[in-house]
């Protein structure tokens with residue numbers, strides 16, 4: 352189960368590291384792609400550059416997740432989707448980036464705020480009876496007396 356946290360810290364950390372790996376993979380692939388396509392003006396760098404963009408999006412989503420935990424589903428889905436997209440352009444952040452961001456995204460989605468303190472049980476209980484009425488004279492009398500203080504009738 353997801354650890355109980357006041358904000359989705361585990362999801363944030365995993366997504367952050369995953370996003371960094373994806374950016375690094377994107378940088379690496381863009382350099383390699385550029386080198387191998389020098390005769391085309393380095394056009395091969397484009398895929399890797401996209402990988403960098405995916406990583407940056409994951410980082411932004413991770414930061415938003417941390418600052419707006421109530422939107423954890425939205426940012427979790429974005430992290431999840433871009434961890435999958437990272438296979439295109441960033442080789443899944445050498446797999447580790449994909450894996451961390453994927454788990455981070457899932458953790459972000461399933462995170463839930465700490466349970467609110469339950470209302471105190473006795474607040475809903477019926478108010479105990481504190482007064483009663485004499486069966487003989489009808490006056491209001493204390494609950495714990497055996498005889499009516501007004502007319503003296505013995506009470507059950």
Ligand SMILES: [Zn+2]
Pocket residue numbers: 485486487488489490499500501502503504
């Ligand atoms: Zn009485």
